[in-house]
Amino acid sequence: MAEPTPRRNEPRLRPAPLIFEPAEAAADPEHFFDLKSIEDPRALLARATELTQAFRAAADRAVEFQAIAAAQLADPRRFDRLTAADIADRAEWTEDYAKKMVEFGRDLMRGNSEGRTSADPV
8 A cells, every 4th residue: 555645744755766677678578677587585575565665656646746737727717727527538537536636736735735645635
């Protein structure tokens, strides 16, 4: 399970670095961050766990940016603001989820992320 999103006054934990994948390695469907080459199960578990945490942290952060963008697009002060239905269509969400993301984004922009346990607004 992903770690909770830290509050504004708490430092963010740094996820493990996602080691760059060369183009030829990425083209090989059997290759995934060189995990197949790790023979020691302890080392494999450690590296796979690092990658899992890094991907979860990246996904949580991306959701926060989606929410902020949704809130900005729905801002009633914008002359070109979008409705929740328009945002849902662009992001391939349901309209209800878009409304929740807009509210989550507004909370993030106000700095009111306290009490949230993840980046997912649902």
